[in-house]
Amino acid sequence: MIDKLKQFVIQKIFSVIDLYADHKKKIVLTKFKSCGVDVTIDEPTCIKDPDKITIGSHVYINAFCHFWGFGGITIGDNVMIASHCALTSITHSKYTKLFNEQNVLGPIIIEDNVWIGSHVVILPGVTIGRNSIIGAGAIVNKDVAPNSIYVGVPARKIESLNHPDK
Numbered sequence: 652m653i654d655k656l657k658q659f660v661i662q663k664i665f666s667v668i669d670l671y672a673d674h675k676k677k678i679v680l681t682k683f684k685s686c687g688v689d690v691t692i693d694e695p696t697c698i699k700d701p702d703k704i705t706i707g708s709h710v711y712i713n714a715f716c717h718f719w720g721f722g723g724i725t726i727g728d729n730v731m732i733a734s735h736c737a738l739t740s741i742t743h744s745k746y747t748k749l750f751n752e753q754n755v756l757g758p759i760i761i762e763d764n765v766w767i768g769s770h771v772v773i774l775p776g777v778t779i780g781r782n783s784i785i786g787a788g789a790i791v792n793k794d795v796a797p798n799s800i801y802v803g804v805p806a807r808k809i810e811s812l813n814h815p816d817k
């Protein structure tokens with residue numbers, strides 16, 4: 652009897668913790684400039700300046716990503732971002748006496764149906780064209796053409812995709 656009671660209490664505690672975690676995730680989504688439906692952001696993920704970040708619908712962002720949103724980040728519909736990715740819409744001037752004196756901003760745009768592999772870094776000012784794939788570990792410092800696969804450091808095109816939506 653005591654064991655059943657203990658089990659019941661433990662289950663209740665866990666369901667309250669789950670409810671709290673769900674609630675926290677929903678609050679995070681309301682902080683964006685705008686956010687569509689069916690958006691999942693796994694924890695832990697670090698998001699700076701969410702009010703400058705726009706997210707479409709059916710977007711999956713895996714854990715351990717870091718978004719620096721200050722320069723503006725736009726993520727389209729049906730985008731998948733694997734774990735450990737960094738989206739950096741802000742950098743610093745190399746010409747000032749102290750490197751922290753001046754921010755340099757460049758918006759990042761990820762168009763619809765883009766798949767970004769794990770450990771990718773996207774630098775300020777980059778647009779990733781729709782239906783494209785960025786291979787794991789790439790550093791993307793220039794615009795990515797639509798319907799293409801890019802890999803490497805710096806990212807370079809290795810394949811054109813014959814996407815039905817081309």
Ligand SMILES: CC(C)(COP(=O)(O)OP(=O)(O)OC[C@H]1O[C@@H](n2cnc3c(N)ncnc32)[C@H](O)[C@@H]1OP(=O)(O)O)[C@@H](O)C(=O)NCCC(=O)NCCS
Pocket residue numbers: 733734767768769770784785786787788789800801802803809
């Ligand atoms: C980019 C990717 C989709 C390409 O897959 P693919 O078309 O099957 O690629 P292949 O294995 O045929 O490789 C094609 C060439 O690109 C190279 N390549 C593939 N992925 C690469 C990567 N991430 N970085 C550098 N080079 C890569 C291969 O070495 C090969 O080069 P070669 O022709 O000189 O031998 C895949 O390699 C990848 O990175 N997937 C992401 C995995 C991931 O992050 N998963 C997390 C959950 S989503």
